[in-house]
Amino acid sequence: MMKNEIKFDSNGLIPAIVQDAETKVVLMMAYMNAESLRMTLDKGETVFWSRSRNELWHKGAISGNIQKVIEVKVDCDADTLLVMVNTAGPACHTGERSCFYRDINPKAFYNL
């Protein structure tokens, strides 16, 4: 598919789900802008746009937990990416393998 088919949002970002290519565990979700997506494809390692720090974020550059990109998929309406990766270390800053390590408690929502 062509680059101009990828739909970045009004902030120039697209959500990128990161999945372990081997275990299929969903590790994290972060955002990419066009530059970080190009860098991701170029390096073969995930690069995101940090919304909190407002800067490019080469995942693992500091922690060492680089994510090697196996495949980048895009969904039917081209506004979400799925990045399949190989990684040795944890994806989460807490040290957990996946950022999704907590269940929500259904009962807490009944009175929303």
Place this chain on the structure above:
Amino acid sequence: MMKNEIKFDSNGLIPAIVQDAETKVVLMMAYMNAESLRMTLDKGETVFWSRSRNELWHKGAISGNIQKVIEVKVDCDADTLLVMVNTAGPACHTGERSCFYRDINPKAFYNL
């Protein structure tokens, strides 16, 4: 975790990744508001907020491809959900099992 720890964005929405609990295939990503999240937990079936139609969207109500909720997880910073489901039919309106059925072509991004 408590309901007030879930972080909805400035539009009152939170992205929800939907993963097949059995095959671990990432099926789709959609958005929930507090009401659709409560309905999802209450029914045990996914209910989203459709940003294009601006209405509640009970997935499969028309197509029959209901997603039965096995587990709802939340990430470390509580701004993304991961919903594990069982489903018999395709998640995608194209008839594909997953909305992520296309690879992007890295070469198309080199000149971004």
